[in-house]
Amino acid sequence: MNRLQAPDLLRGLRRHWLAVLLVAALGAAAGTAMSLAVPDRYRAEAQVELLHDTRLDVFQDEPADTYETVDEANRRMESAARAALADDVARRTADQVGISPRAVRQDVEVEPLAGTNVLVFSAEGENPASAARLAQAAAQSFIAVSRETGTEQLLDAALEYDTQANSVLAEAGATAPDEADDVAVQLYSRAYELRMRAAVYEGAGKLIRAADPGGAIAPPGPLRGAGLGLAAGILAGVAVALLLSTRRRPEPAADEPPPARAVPDPA
Numbered sequence: 001m002n003r004l005q006a007p008d009l010l011r012g013l014r015r016h017w018l019a020v021l022l023v024a025a026l027g028a029a030a031g032t033a034m035s036l037a038v039p040d041r042y043r044a045e046a047q048v049e050l051l052h053d054t055r056l057d058v059f060q061d062e063p064a065d066t067y068e069t070v071d072e073a074n075r076r077m078e079s080a081a082r083a084a085l086a087d088d089v090a091r092r093t094a095d096q097v098g099i100s101p102r103a104v105r106q107d108v109e110v111e112p113l114a115g116t117n118v119l120v121f122s123a124e125g126e127n128p129a130s131a132a133r134l135a136q137a138a139a140q141s142f143i144a145v146s147r148e149t150g151t152e153q154l155l156d157a158a159l160e161y162d163t164q165a166n167s168v169l170a171e172a173g174a175t176a177p178d179e180a181d182d183v184a185v186q187l188y189s190r191a192y193e194l195r196m197r198a199a200v201y202e203g204a205g206k207l208i209r210a211a212d213p214g215g216a217i218a219p220p221g222p223l224r225g226a227g228l229g230l231a232a233g234i235l236a237g238v239a240v241a242l243l244l245s246t247r248r249r250p251e252p253a254a255d256e257p258p259p260a261r262a263v264p265d266p267a
Contacts, residue, residue: 044135045120045215046121047208049117051206107125110138121142162191169181
């Protein structure tokens with residue numbers, strides 16, 4: 001079979017234009033049906049900037065002056081994104097929007113924004129308002145849970161310093177009261193500082209971009225589905241037309257004699 005040239009392919013498309021049209025119409029109909037069958041899901045986002053991380057926890061006054069590579073920063077933010085949807089955060093978010101924690105984990109994703117200390121809370125919903133409400137609730141729940149956890153850590157540490165100070169005074173007795181007083185004062189001062197920090201601690205991050213229903217990403221509608229299906233149908237129709245154009249009738253084998261011609265009867 002000889003290779004088809006461009007003119008042959010064009011003639012094949014003209015000859016089988018009806019097949020191309022039929023397959024394209026089927027593709028458009030299938031795309032429309034699929035877009036209508038899939039429920040609309042809108043997506044909204046809220047952004048939270050982390051105020052401290054593993055290098056600056058609630059007990060540190062200043063961040064550690066350490067070098068961090070790009071890979072280390074990416075791993076740190078990925079770990080923070082995974083921890084941002086902890087059980088406490090999922091439960092609090094579920095209580096705010098009236099769904100189950102399992103549904104929260106299904107509809108909410110947390111990803112780091114590349115090259116920054118920002119976590120992006122993305123949520124899906126049946127309409128722009130529900131998607132934005134879920135994303136906002138997840139971001140605020142993360143901040144609230146981190147605030148409560150950090151405040152509890154600070155108060156527990158302050159209580160521990162108070163206990164140590166009391167023990168120092170009790171063990172010293174009358175042997176070295178001045179030295180014991182100095183140590184106890186330092187411990188009591190540290191406890192006081194931690195309590196003051198707990199009173200103003202606002203959490204591990206701050207909301208820098210609230211979820212906006214107007215900015216929710218709309219799902220592809222029936223028109224877009226029909227367009228995508230039409231494009232796929234045209235390509236499939238052209239392939240079918242070209243396949244039909246390359247078909248050839250089987251030729252007789254070279255070693256077979258041609259069929260005998262009928263000889264008319266002289267009578």
